[in-house]
Amino acid sequence: ILLSDGPSPAITPITPPTSVIAPLFIDTLCLDKCTTLREEVDDSFDINISVSDPEKVGDGMNAYMAYKVTTKTSMSLFKQREFSVKRRFSDFLGLHSKLASKYLHVGYIVPPAPEKSIVGMTKVKVGKEDQSSNEFVEKRRSALERYLMRTVKHHILLKDPDVLQFLESSELPRAVSTQALSSAGLLRMVNKAADAVNKMTIKMNESDAWFEEKQQHFESLDVQLRKLHISVESLVCHRKELSVNTAQFAKSAAMLGNSEDHTALSRALSQLAEVEEKMDQLHQDQANADFYLFSELLGDYVRLLAAVKGVFDHRIKTWQKWQDSQILLQKKREAEAKLQFTNKSDKLQQAKDEIKDMEGRVQQDERDFEQISRTIRKEVGRFEKERVKDFKTSIIKYLESLVLTQQQVIKSYFTFRYVTASV
Amino acid sequence: MTSIDESNKEKFRSVSVDLNNDASLLIDIPDALCERDKVKFTVHTKTTLSAFQKPEFSVPRQHEDFIWLHDTLVETEDYAGLIIPPAPPKPDFESPREKMHKLGEGEATMTKEEYTKMKQELEAEYLAVFKKTVQVHEVFLQRLSSHPNLSKDRNFQIFLEYDQDLSVRRKNVKEMFGGFFKIVAKSADEVLISGTKEVDEFFEQEKTFLLDYYSKIKDSTIKAEKMTRSHKNIADDYIHISATLNSLSVDDSTANKKNLQKLSDLFEKLRKVEGRVASDQELKLTELLRYYMRDIQAAKDLLYRRARALADYENSNKALDKARLKSKDIPQAEEHQQQCLQKFDKLSDSGKKELTIFKGRRVVAFRKNLVEMAELEIKHAKNNATLLQGCIELLKSN
Numbered sequence: 054i055l056l057s058d059g060p061s062p063a064i065t066p067i068t069p070p071t072s073v074i075a076p077l078f079i080d081t082l083c084l085d086k087c088t089t090l091r092e093e094v095d096d097s098f099d100i101n102i103s104v105s106d107p108e109k110v111g112d113g114m115n116a117y118m119a120y121k122v123t124t125k126t127s128m129s130l131f132k133q134r135e136f137s138v139k140r141r142f143s144d145f146l147g148l149h150s151k152l153a154s155k156y157l158h159v160g161y162i163v164p165p166a167p168e169k170s171i172v173g174m175t176k177v178k179v180g181k182e183d184q185s186s187n188e189f190v191e192k193r194r195s196a197l198e199r200y201l202m203r204t205v206k207h208h209i210l211l212k213d214p215d216v217l218q219f220l221e222s223s224e225l226p227r228a229v230s231t232q233a234l235s236s237a238g239l240l241r242m243v244n245k246a247a248d249a250v251n252k253m254t255i256k257m258n259e260s261d262a263w264f265e266e267k268q269q270h271f272e273s274l275d276v277q278l279r280k281l282h283i284s285v286e287s288l289v290c291h292r293k294e295l296s297v298n299t300a301q302f303a304k305s306a307a308m309l310g311n312s313e314d315h316t317a318l319s320r321a322l323s324q325l326a327e328v329e330e331k332m333d334q335l336h337q338d339q340a341n342a343d344f345y346l347f348s349e350l351l352g353d354y355v356r357l358l359a360a361v362k363g364v365f366d367h368r369i370k371t372w373q374k375w376q377d378s379q380i381l382l383q384k385k386r387e388a389e390a391k392l393q394f395t396n397k398s399d400k401l402q403q404a405k406d407e408i409k410d411m412e413g414r415v416q417q418d419e420r421d422f423e424q425i426s427r428t429i430r431k432e433v434g435r436f437e438k439e440r441v442k443d444f445k446t447s448i449i450k451y452l453e454s455l456v457l458t459q460q461q462v463i464k465s466y467f468t469f470r471y472v473t474a475s476v
Numbered sequence: 477m478t479s480i481d482e483s484n485k486e487k488f489r490s491v492s493v494d495l496n497n498d499a500s501l502l503i504d505i506p507d508a509l510c511e512r513d514k515v516k517f518t519v520h521t522k523t524t525l526s527a528f529q530k531p532e533f534s535v536p537r538q539h540e541d542f543i544w545l546h547d548t549l550v551e552t553e554d555y556a557g558l559i560i561p562p563a564p565p566k567p568d569f570e571s572p573r574e575k576m577h578k579l580g581e582g583e584a585t586m587t588k589e590e591y592t593k594m595k596q597e598l599e600a601e602y603l604a605v606f607k608k609t610v611q612v613h614e615v616f617l618q619r620l621s622s623h624p625n626l627s628k629d630r631n632f633q634i635f636l637e638y639d640q641d642l643s644v645r646r647k648n649v650k651e652m653f654g655g656f657f658k659i660v661a662k663s664a665d666e667v668l669i670s671g672t673k674e675v676d677e678f679f680e681q682e683k684t685f686l687l688d689y690y691s692k693i694k695d696s697t698i699k700a701e702k703m704t705r706s707h708k709n710i711a712d713d714y715i716h717i718s719a720t721l722n723s724l725s726v727d728d729s730t731a732n733k734k735n736l737q738k739l740s741d742l743f744e745k746l747r748k749v750e751g752r753v754a755s756d757q758e759l760k761l762t763e764l765l766r767y768y769m770r771d772i773q774a775a776k777d778l779l780y781r782r783a784r785a786l787a788d789y790e791n792s793n794k795a796l797d798k799a800r801l802k803s804k805d806i807p808q809a810e811e812h813q814q815q816c817l818q819k820f821d822k823l824s825d826s827g828k829k830e831l832t833i834f835k836g837r838r839v840v841a842f843r844k845n846l847v848e849m850a851e852l853e854i855k856h857a858k859n860n861a862t863l864l865q866g867c868i869e870l871l872k873s874n
Contacts (some may be wrong), residue, residue, distance in 0.1 A: 268729075277724050284716040291713055295706035303698035309692045312687050319840045321846060328850075441732050448739065449871055456864045462857040470850035476843045
């Protein structure tokens with residue numbers, strides 16, 4: 054199968070050299086083969102996405118932020134090696150919505166999109182060019198970048214045409230159903246609630262201990278990560294407070310130095326003010342590192358775990374569907390048996406036809422259940438591997454930021470001590 | 477019975493320098509007992525002076541006894557020209573007590589280990605407050621013993637020697653009212669100072685300087701305190717982070733288990749360093765500023781007393797003129813005027829000396845403490861960097 058070079062993005066899975074695979078729709082069995090072969094053959098995952106240059110477009114309540122999404126890659130999946138597009142927040146939500154509807158119910162852990170914030174966005178729309186709205190935009194920009202990187206790191210999602218279109222296409226149809234408080238949004242909320250109730254009443258006969266084990270593992274992981282997230286958020290808050298308090302002290306020390314009438318001591322106090330000003334800047338930088346390298350990482354994983362839970366829930370629903378079909382088949386068989394003793398030959402034939410259909414459905418439902426179970430097993434393996442790697446990389450970066458701060462502290466106080474000792 | 481050993485005392489005896497060096501009169505507080513927030517200090521004296529009955533002795537004293545001693549010195553006419561060392565502040569365990577209470581309320585929300593560590597932190601804080609109050613009471617006595625005039629004061633000797641309860645001699649209610657008036661009169665003096673035309677260049681400068689410096693140093697003290705509290709909050713956050721990482725490690729069954737444990741250990745060590753950063757900053761910076769804020773107040777009090785003496789002298793001049801006009805009681809008026817002049821001159825002379833010595837003392841103390849603070853910050857930062865780099869190496873190698 055050749056790679057189509059027509060204008061519309063065709064579905065072109067990377068084909069292994071010797072077999073012919075029917076493309077066109079997402080056949081899960083086909084994807085299975087693709088992924089296993091791909092994992093063996095293609096180890097060069099080379100793609101980097103950055104989200105940058107937030108720009109306010111428009112005025113008033115209709116204004117929005119446009120972000121530049123730049124992709125750098127050597128993969129043959131893409132038409133170019135480096136390209137950029139402009140996207141707005143709702144585009145990201147739209148992408149997630151499409152991916153979720155395609156992949157979640159068959160067991161793939163689709164990374165969740167960053168959360169909406171009416172308050173945050175309103176400030177930006179209204180035109181407040183202050184520190185808090187700048188911080189909000191930066192927080193969002195970073196979250197969008199992490200979201201895209203997590204999405205493309207998933208080898209199935211990377212090849213999805215919606216993803217490719219999102220990254221490459223200069224024009225994107227506006228995603229409508231993601232507007233806050235829209236009717237579609239309300240409908241989704243209602244569905245979510247109904248699902249929650251359903252899940253509570255479904256008691257599944259778990260034949261596979263692996264699933265129960267994993268579910269418990271993720272539940273306890275969720276509790277711990279939430280707790281850790283709260284503690285780190287508190288750390289960020291206190292570090293920011295330390296920065297503010299240090300800045301205030303620096304000012305106060307400067308005033309004290311001005312008031313001091315002994316010349317050398319006055320100079321020492323001014324030096325103290327200077328060194329504490331440097332400390333203030335260091336604490337601010339450290340608070341940012343605390344936030345972006347530690348706190349946001351934890352927040353992302355709390356939301357990812359919700360997606361993992363969703364996938365397990367879908368498996369239960371799939372099982373339930375299978376059980377329901379089996380029950381329905383049984384009912385139809387009983388009905389047919391009853392009809393045997395009557396003279397309604399046309400009804401009997403209809404009953405036999407229905408049974409045939411139902412048997413087919415039961416088989417399909419069983420296959421679906423087995424498929425989602427297989428997919429989840431693979432997905433959980435991939436997710437756990439990725440999670441450990443992700444944490445390690447981020448934590449090492451975070452610890453390195455702490456080291457840097459300490460080194461700056463040493464430098465600053467060293468100079469200060471030298472000057473003060475000669476007072 | 478909580479006692480303080482020598483090595484810890486060395487750390488804390490820093491706010492005022494060059495005290496307790498004269499072997500003829502050595503004072504220290506080697507021991508203190510904390511009973512339900514009432515502190516009993518053991519005041520220990522070693523002396524070669526004949527004024528005392530024994531060469532070495534100890535007495536138990538309460539905070540109120542120190543205040544009595546301070547106030548009697550302030551009220552002594554002869555010392556009007558001296559900077560009376562500031563009274564030690566009342567022992568204040570409110571902050572750790574409140575935090576202990578909050579901790580008790582939040583016990584259910586944390587693991588047993590977390591709770592134990594938080595409790596340890598609070599107990600350390602309690603101990604730090606205790607050590608601080610001992611130090612500040614000790615320095616007060618040592619300032620007195622190293623002062624050429626004050627060390628000879630009779631009440632001071634009674635304070636050191638009298639082996640029974642001093643409370644009989646302490647302020648009774650009537651005297652407290654007297655004290656209240658004293659405070660009110662002082663505020664009036666503040667107005668007096670700003671209004672009085674100062675002829676002497678030296679005192680004019682000192683007045684301007686002390687008034688301004690006092691408000692600035694008070695502000696700096698408050699701001700320094702806030703910084704220290706933030707450091708303590710961060711140390712507490714590290715406790716919680718360490719505990720949760722530990723729980724994650726316990727639950728983990730993969731190769732990641734060791735990494736999580738290492739991280740948990742790292743944060744536990746980091747919080748200890750952060751705690752020391754907080755307490756060292758408090759000791760070398762906040763306590764330094766707080767002490768000199770009180771010392772500046774004592775210097776201001778000296779100026780007030782001198783201003784009052786000046787006012788007395790001016791009034792006596794007016795009275796003499798009146799007497800001469802009326803040709804009545806002239807010799808008394810003359811003598812009174814002479815007395816006022818002598819008193820004022822004596823005050824000015826001794827005042828000038830005291831204020832000059834005070835400046836020197838301040839410069840030395842600031843230099844010593846700021847240098848020590850910088851050295852401790854460097855030490856802790858180096859410690860942190862080593863801990864962090866060690867952990868990074870371990871994580872990378874896995």
